[in-house]
Amino acid sequence: MTTADSSEKKRRFRVTRRGFLIGLGATGAGLALGVTLGRKPFYRFMAGNLATGEGAPGGLGADPTAWFEILPDNTITVMVPKVEMGQGAHTAIGQIAAEELDVDWEMVNVMQASNKNGPEDSFGTGGSTSIPGSYEPARRAAATLRMMILTEAASKMGVAVDQLQTNSGNVELIADPSNSMTYGEVVDGVAEWAEYEGEISLKPQSEFKFIGKSIPRVDLEAKIRGEAVYGYDVRTDNMLYGAVVNPPTFEGKMISADTSRAEERPGVVKVVVDIDKNFAGVVAQTRQQAQVAANSIDIVWDEGKLWSQEELDAMMDTSDGAGTVIQLEGDATRAIGDSPTLTADYSTPFAVHAHLEAQAAMVSVEGDKATVFVSTQNMGLATSTVAEETGLDEENVTVTPTYVGGGFGRKLGTGAAPQAAILSQAVGLPVHVGWTRAQDMRDGYFRPPTRSSMSAKLENGRIVAVNHNHSSGEVAFPFFPTFLQAIFGTDFGSWRGAFNIYSKIEHRQLATHLAPFPIKTGWWRSLGLLANVFANESFMDEMAHAAGADPLQFRLDHLGDDKTGERAKAVLRKAANEIGYGSELPEGHAFGIAVSPDVDTWVAMVAEVSVDDAGVITVHRVVQAIDPGYVVNPDGAEAQAQGNIVWGLSSTLIEEMLVENGRVVAGNFDKYPLITLDRMPDMQIHFIESDGVPRGMGEPPIGPVAAAVANGVFNATGARVRQIPMTPERVLAAMS
Amino acid sequence: MERNPHLNKHQLSNFIGFELHQRFNNSQKINSRALREDSRTLSENFEPLRDPKSRGSKLPTHLVQLFPISLDLKNRKYVNTQGTVMKLNVNGTELELDDAYENGLLVWAIRDGLGLIGTRFGCGAGICGSCTVHVDGVATRSCITPVASVVGAEIRTLEGLAADNGTLHPVQQAFLDGQVPQCAWCMSGQMMQAAAFLEQNSSPTETEIVEAMKDNYCRCGCYHRIRSAVAVAADMIE
Numbered sequence: 022m023t024t025a026d027s028s029e030k031k032r033r034f035r036v037t038r039r040g041f042l043i044g045l046g047a048t049g050a051g052l053a054l055g056v057t058l059g060r061k062p063f064y065r066f067m068a069g070n071l072a073t074g075e076g077a078p079g080g081l082g083a084d085p086t087a088w089f090e091i092l093p094d095n096t097i098t099v100m101v102p103k104v105e106m107g108q109g110a111h112t113a114i115g116q117i118a119a120e121e122l123d124v125d126w127e128m129v130n131v132m133q134a135s136n137k138n139g140p141e142d143s144f145g146t147g148g149s150t151s152i153p154g155s156y157e158p159a160r161r162a163a164a165t166l167r168m169m170i171l172t173e174a175a176s177k178m179g180v181a182v183d184q185l186q187t188n189s190g191n192v193e194l195i196a197d198p199s200n201s202m203t204y205g206e207v208v209d210g211v212a213e214w215a216e217y218e219g220e221i222s223l224k225p226q227s228e229f230k231f232i233g234k235s236i237p238r239v240d241l242e243a244k245i246r247g248e249a250v251y252g253y254d255v256r257t258d259n260m261l262y263g264a265v266v267n268p269p270t271f272e273g274k275m276i277s278a279d280t281s282r283a284e285e286r287p288g289v290v291k292v293v294v295d296i297d298k299n300f301a302g303v304v305a306q307t308r309q310q311a312q313v314a315a316n317s318i319d320i321v322w323d324e325g326k327l328w329s330q331e332e333l334d335a336m337m338d339t340s341d342g343a344g345t346v347i348q349l350e351g352d353a354t355r356a357i358g359d360s361p362t363l364t365a366d367y368s369t370p371f372a373v374h375a376h377l378e379a380q381a382a383m384v385s386v387e388g389d390k391a392t393v394f395v396s397t398q399n400m401g402l403a404t405s406t407v408a409e410e411t412g413l414d415e416e417n418v419t420v421t422p423t424y425v426g427g428g429f430g431r432k433l434g435t436g437a438a439p440q441a442a443i444l445s446q447a448v449g450l451p452v453h454v455g456w457t458r459a460q461d462m463r464d465g466y467f468r469p470p471t472r473s474s475m476s477a478k479l480e481n482g483r484i485v486a487v488n489h490n491h492s493s494g495e496v497a498f499p500f501f502p503t504f505l506q507a508i509f510g511t512d513f514g515s516w517r518g519a520f521n522i523y524s525k526i527e528h529r530q531l532a533t534h535l536a537p538f539p540i541k542t543g544w545w546r547s548l549g550l551l552a553n554v555f556a557n558e559s560f561m562d563e564m565a566h567a568a569g570a571d572p573l574q575f576r577l578d579h580l581g582d583d584k585t586g587e588r589a590k591a592v593l594r595k596a597a598n599e600i601g602y603g604s605e606l607p608e609g610h611a612f613g614i615a616v617s618p619d620v621d622t623w624v625a626m627v628a629e630v631s632v633d634d635a636g637v638i639t640v641h642r643v644v645q646a647i648d649p650g651y652v653v654n655p656d657g658a659e660a661q662a663q664g665n666i667v668w669g670l671s672s673t674l675i676e677e678m679l680v681e682n683g684r685v686v687a688g689n690f691d692k693y694p695l696i697t698l699d700r701m702p703d704m705q706i707h708f709i710e711s712d713g714v715p716r717g718m719g720e721p722p723i724g725p726v727a728a729a730v731a732n733g734v735f736n737a738t739g740a741r742v743r744q745i746p747m748t749p750e751r752v753l754a755a756m757s
Numbered sequence: 758m759e760r761n762p763h764l765n766k767h768q769l770s771n772f773i774g775f776e777l778h779q780r781f782n783n784s785q786k787i788n789s790r791a792l793r794e795d796s797r798t799l800s801e802n803f804e805p806l807r808d809p810k811s812r813g814s815k816l817p818t819h820l821v822q823l824f825p826i827s828l829d830l831k832n833r834k835y836v837n838t839q840g841t842v843m844k845l846n847v848n849g850t851e852l853e854l855d856d857a858y859e860n861g862l863l864v865w866a867i868r869d870g871l872g873l874i875g876t877r878f879g880c881g882a883g884i885c886g887s888c889t890v891h892v893d894g895v896a897t898r899s900c901i902t903p904v905a906s907v908v909g910a911e912i913r914t915l916e917g918l919a920a921d922n923g924t925l926h927p928v929q930q931a932f933l934d935g936q937v938p939q940c941a942w943c944m945s946g947q948m949m950q951a952a953a954f955l956e957q958n959s960s961p962t963e964t965e966i967v968e969a970m971k972d973n974y975c976r977c978g979c980y981h982r983i984r985s986a987v988a989v990a991a992d993m994i995e
Contacts, residue, residue, distance in 0.1 A: 107940030107977045237936060244941035245929045247875020247915035251942065254874035262869070288857055308869055309861045377879045377887050377976050378942040426877070426942030427976050458880045656936055660979070664939055667978025690884040690974070698980045699971040 085166035086214065087140045088118055088159060095190055095205035097122070098130040100139035103151040104398055105240050106425035106432070107664075108719050109657035110151045112238045116231040116653060117155055121163035121223060123187040124204070126231060131239045135421040136400045145399030147433050147544065149620045149717025152653050156715050164221040169214060174207045226651070226713055235656035240424065252381035252396025252423045252437070253455045260383065261290055263444040263454040264311035265302040266318055267464040270683035271540045272325020275299050279319040286314035293447045294318070302440060304448050308455065327683035328539055336536040337368075337472045339492045344532030345511045348489075348520050351528035356486035361476040363567050367556035367743045369727075371678035372468040373685075374545060375695060378426020379461035380436030384444075385451035386411055391442055392451075393420040398432040410439040411446050429668075430544030431465055433500070459688035467678055467685075468545035469494025469515065469538065473556030478528075482568045484579060486528035489557070491519050493549055494542035495535060511535070514543075518550035518617055518724055521557065522589065524581035540680070546665075547720035550619050551672060551727055555745060558615035558728030562735065572614055572732065573597050588648050588711055589616055592625035595646035595707055600627045607631075610641065613733025617724030620717035622649040626666075626725040628702070630733035636749030636756065638674060638734060640702040645725075648709040649716045655708065662706040662722040669726025671696035677746050843908060847871060848917025854904065863899035863907060864888045867914060875915035877945050879974070886973035889946035890914050896953035915945040918952060928952045931990035932983075939977035947973050951987045959994045961987075 090098040099118040103110040115131040134140065140158070144150065167187055174192040175182040178200075186195050193201035226233065243249040268274070278301055280292040286303075288310030294301045301318050305311035382395035384407065391413055397403045400420040408415040425432055441454040456464070474490040496514025498506050506512075511533050521529040565575035576593060580586040593616050597603075602612055609631045616625040629642040643666055652658045675696055679686045687693035706722075727745050735741050740755035843854045845866065858870035867876045867890065876899055879887030883901040890899045891913035918926040925933065928951045938944040947970070954961070954969040961969070966987045975983065 107938070109939075237933075238938075241933055241936065241938055241941070244938055244944060245925070245933050245948070246919060247873070247945055249941065250874065251877075253878060254868075256869075256872060256874070307855075307857045307861065308865055310857065375976055376940070376942070377885055377974060378877070378940070425940060427940045429976075455878070458882065660936065660939060660982070663981055664978035667975075667980060671978075689882045690880050691882065695974050695976060697971045697974065698984060699967050701980045701984070704981055 084140060085162040085169065085217075087134075087138070088162040089122070089166055091170075091204050091208045093205045093209040095128065095203040096130060097124055097128050097190070097204065098132050100132055100134040102134040102139045102142035103146045103155070104133065104400075104422040104425050104428070106146065106398065106428040108151070108661060109238055109654060110146065111240055112236060113152055113654045113657055114155045114159060115239060116234070116236055117152070118159040118163055120229055120231050121160045122167055124190040126236065128190050133422055135419060136404050137419050145401060145433055146428070147398050147430060147719075149622075149719040149721065151717075151719070152715050153620070153717055156653070160223050161221065164223055165217050168219060168221055169217045170204055170207050172217065173211060173214075174202055177202065177207060232653050233651075233655075235654055238657070244424070249424050251378055251426045252383075252394065253378050253426065255381075255383040255394040255423060255453060257383065257385070257451050260451040260453055261304045261306065261448060262308040262311045263302055263304050263441055263452040264308070264315040265300070265440045265444075265454060265460075266315050266320060267460055268299060269322055270324040271328060272683060273299075274323045274325060275301065276321045276323050278321070282319060283314040283317040286310065286317055289314045291444075291448050292318060293444055295443075298443075300440075300443060302444050302454075304444050304450075304452055308453075312457065324683060326539065328680055329682070330680045333371075333470075333538060333540075333680055336538060337470060337492045339472060339474060339490045339534050344490060344492070344534040346530060346532045347511055347516060348529060348531035350524075350526075350530075351486070353486040353488040353528040353530035356528040357476050357478045357488055360478075361488075362479040363560075363564060364474070364476040365560055365563055365741075365743060367471075367473045367475070367559060369471045369552040369555060369672075369745050370676075371470050371542075371680070372545060372672060372676050373462055373678050373687075373693060374427070374429045374431035374465065374468075375462070375676075375690075375693065376425075376427025376429055376431060379456040379458060380432070380465075381453070381455040382436070382438035382441045383451055383453040384438060384441035386413070386442055386446040387449075389413055390417045391419070391445075393418060393438055393442070394423055395420060395438040396423050396425045396432060397435070397438065398422075398425065398428045398430070399434075402433070402435055403438045406435040406439040407442045411442050429546045430548075433544050434466060436465070458690075462688050462693060463685040466499065466541035466543035468552075469496060469536070469542035471515075471549065471552040471556070473519075473553070473560075475556060475560040477560070477564055479564060479568055482570060484523070484526045484564055484568075487521055487523075487526055487530070487560070487564075489519065489521065489531045490534075491516060491531060491553070491556075492534040492536055493552070494538045496543060496545075496548045498535075499541060499543050514548040516553065517548040518619055519553035519557065522616075522618060523561070523576070523579035524583070524586060525579045546668060547619065547723045550617070550720060550724045551669060552745075554615065554617040554724040555673075555727035555731065558617065558725060559731050559741075559743065562613075562615075562728070562732040563741065566735075573602060576614070576616060585618075588623045588709075589618070589625075591709055591711070592616060592623045592646040592648050595709060596625040596627045596644050599646065599705060599707055600629065600642060600644040602627055609737060611733050611736035613729045613731065613736060615725035615728035615732060617721070617728075619721035619724050622647065622716045622718065622721035624648075624721050624724055626722075626729040628726075628729040628733045630730055630737055632734055632738050632740075632752060632756075636752035638730065638747055638752060640670060640674075640700075640730060640733075642703045642705075643729075644705045644707070645722055646707045646709060647718075647722060648711050649718050649721070650712050650714040651710050651716075652708050652718075653715050658708065658718045659706045661718045663704055665720065665722035666704060666726055667696060667701070669723045670700070670702075670730070673727040673730050673745050673747060674700070675746050675748075677748075843904070845871070845904070845908065845912060846910065847873065847912045848914060849911075859904060861904055863890070863897075863902040863904050863912075866904045867899060867912075873914050873916050875945050877942050879943065879946070884974075885943065886946040886950060887943045889949040889973070891949060891953055894953065894956060896950045913949075915949060918948065926952060927993035928955065928987070928990040931986040931993060935982050935986040935989060937979050937982040937986045939979055943973060943975045943977075944979075947975065947983055951983075951990060955987070955991055955994055959991055961991055963988065966991075 099115050101114045105111040111131045119129045191201045278294045283292045288306035290304045303311045303314040385392045403420045437454040445452040472492040476488045478486040493515035498512045516533045565572040614627045624647045626645045742755045844851045858866040877887040879885035881900045883898040888900040
């Protein structure tokens with residue numbers, strides 16, 4: 022039970038946001054969904070943020086009429102603007118939003134918001150921001166709504182607000198709880214709501230009913246019954262299927278296209294070619310008919326330069342020293358001088374996202390309006406690209422994200438939606454476009470490769486100086502206009518996780534170079550984190566061994582004594598204790614350790630590994646200790662950690678995207694295999710909740726994976742592998 | 758149309774197109790022009806394996822002779838030689854299939870033709886396992902299985918796994934209780950694979966579970982929970 026204004030401990034906010042009113046339906050059907058028009062695409066939102074100095078990206082609007090719908094039968098719907106791609110956002114954000122509303126969980130429905138209803142979210146779903154970004158806005162929206170309901174109930178019941186309390190979706194008289202109304206009865210028939218101007222207070226964490234609990238995922242039963250609808254599944258009356266021809270090479274440019282063969286294929290409704298847009302596609306009765314016909318369009322291509330892997334590798338060269346210094350403590354260059362104690366170069370390759378649901382969308386263009394259902398992490402970009410391709414106003418493009426069959430950053434870009442829009446506009450009927458695996462593998466953007474050239478000076482068993490010369494392809498820049506690139510200076514995505522965290526090292530320098538790849542690179546789970554921590558934490562181990570020190574103690578000795586340093590030490594000690602670091606292991610097994618921060622979540626990992634005679638690495642056990650500040654849904658957070666470890670191991674051991682003749686070699690999993698169940702270690706995840714503020718969990722646990730395995734391989738074999746994936750060939754080469 | 762007797766359960770369960778093609782090619786020579794035409798058309802239907810650099814080199818020619826359908830060369834289309842409506846027995850019901858799907862792959866017939874979206878398309882090459890369904894009880898990759906090869910067979914999709922009254926199959930219940938899926942795109946295939954496996958072996962060891970499930974990809978990395986849930990489901994079945 023919660024009274025209108027009770028606990029002294031509660032935090033107080035004044036609702037300052039103006040103008041959230043008040044999209045009520047003319048039917049008086051209760052508190053209906055707010056309608057928000059004209060969503061800004063991501064980069065405009067970022068630009069606005071930079072200009073005004075407003076809050077961090079990932080934050081959401083706190084307008085209660087956009088977040089909630091309450092119907093007269095007392096069903097309560099939370100509109101979640103973040104998409105559900107398996108990370109549990111619908112459940113966790115639902116928990117957060119329902120917390121301050123004083124309702125029972127069984128009364129709460131969670132629904133995906135579109136670009137036309139629900140809270141404003143121009144950021145998209147990514148960057149491990151969904152939970153930290155909604156933690157406060159959603160609770161404030163709910164608390165505000167509760168006060169609006171209390172105020173309205175007071176009016177309907179003819180009493181003062183302070184004589185009322187809420188209780189599980191009811192408003193009741195404090196003096197006589199049997200005298201009560203449901204929220205649904207309170208909102209029923211109310212045609213207009215005034216903006217609530219009073220104070221609201223938020224519960225202390227000790228009183229949370231939903232947040233902090235492992236509430237089962239709201240989306241799982243539909244998924245387990247096969248009823249959940251993803252972008253690839255969207256169906257409607259009179260729909261047709263589209264297929265597109267993507268350029269055969271990175272620089273492929275269409276010169277001419279003969280559509281006569283394609284037009285004769287069975288089932289073909291229309292062949293659409295736009296040479297200027299480099300677009301060729303087919304609409305047909307079935308998907309296979311469309312694909313076969315698309316393959317029958319006789320296109321003459323200018324293939325452009327046929328880039329080779331070697332040419333791309335050469336672009337990573339940092340020897341000209343022309344990087345941008347982004348971390349500078351002391352003077353590492355002078356401290357190391359011409360006599361480094363240690364140098365090492367680390368490298369990581371291109372990688373693809375390989376989500377199992379390929380890019381897919383259904384678009385219906387009718388007159389000046391478009392309706393879009395798409396598997397996307399970014400409805401803002403889907404809106405603007407569909408508007409651009411069709412010439413429609415963004416206000417007339419309605420985008421509803423579906424369930425997403427794996428996003429991992431790739432679905433922050435646009436894929437099938439603008440293509441389906443072009444085709445739908447051409448035939449005047451709804452068209453579904455679902456990419457083939459080969460298109461999904463080859464025609465997206467990729468995780469860029471990285472190189473890290475490290476050098477260090479050690480004296481008396483301690484590190485005096487570390488210099489890190491870093492090189493990577495673009496990650497964030499392709500998604501921003503040029504003027505913002507100039508403001509940012511360097512690509513924050515490429516150097517994510519590259520900062521040296523050991524504050525007791527006097528001289529530290531990090532310089533970053535951007536390699537000018539002719540192929541698209543971009544968001545990939547954790548951006549540069551996995552690669553950069555691989556370099557940093559492998560080198561930390563190399564320095565520990567050079568100093569003759571234990572790698573765990575060596576790290577503890579160089580971490581600072583401030584709050585950040587203590588959080589790092591705590592996760593290191595926890596992971597080490599839980600796995601029994603230092604205990605005796607079977608012959609040939611060894612521990613490897615690594616630690617990293619990301620979005621202010623600290624993660625330490627210890628892996629027990631061995632290597633067989635063929636150079637095959639086996640990871641037997643993994644323990645991670647994670648400090649995300651506060652955990653909203655422990656089971657969901659654990660699942661994210663497990664998934665990150667599996668992702669990290671797949672990259673560490675297997676994944677490498679290669680380029681040949683201007684195109685990606687692999688068109689399917691035969692040439693780009695993923696890790697499988699038979700290579701899974703035992704895993705334990707431990708959480709440390711250090712300060713009650715939730716931070717991201719979607720990416721941070723991937724940080725230490727490659728480094729911990731590499732360090733374990735060294736401890737087991739004496740061989741230092743400085744390149745991922747650590748294939749048997751590379752391991753054997755390092756061993757010999 | 759009769760179901761082709763040449764495709765037995767063993768073949769279906771190991772149905773990787775080009776492997777079977779290799780076996781077939783080793784045993785027979787194909788010379789007739791009609792068969793080559795057949796192969797080419799079919800290969801276009803197997804679009805994900807169509808790599809411009811290896812055009813024609815990985816054709817599942819074996820399928821052509823096994824199908825009880827024939828090719829109408831003029832219209833470049835397979836025709837039902839008996840002139841009847843093709844029906845598929847899916848989840849215990851005879852469903853009529855639009856003839857546009859007759860010469861295609863089972864995954865599209867199920868998903869787009871019959872609207873049973875619970876069967877997911879992943880790779881189109883029989884590798885990832887997202888599209889796994891049961892054909893006469895055997896876990897089968899529907900993305901490389903021609904519709905014509907399963908006419909008359911009992912096909913079961915994820916929608917047919919739960920009981921008619923909605924009670925979840927033990928595998929589904931264990932996956933729900935264990936909060937196994939993340940994005941869940943692969944999970945239909947995972948559960949179908951597990952259900953078929955547990956039909957054969959309801960008290961498996963952990964090694965047997967790993968062996969049975971290791972060819973199904975999960976990109977989100979739910980492998981631990983999959984392994985545990987299959988073991989739990991086995992206990993529920995016993």
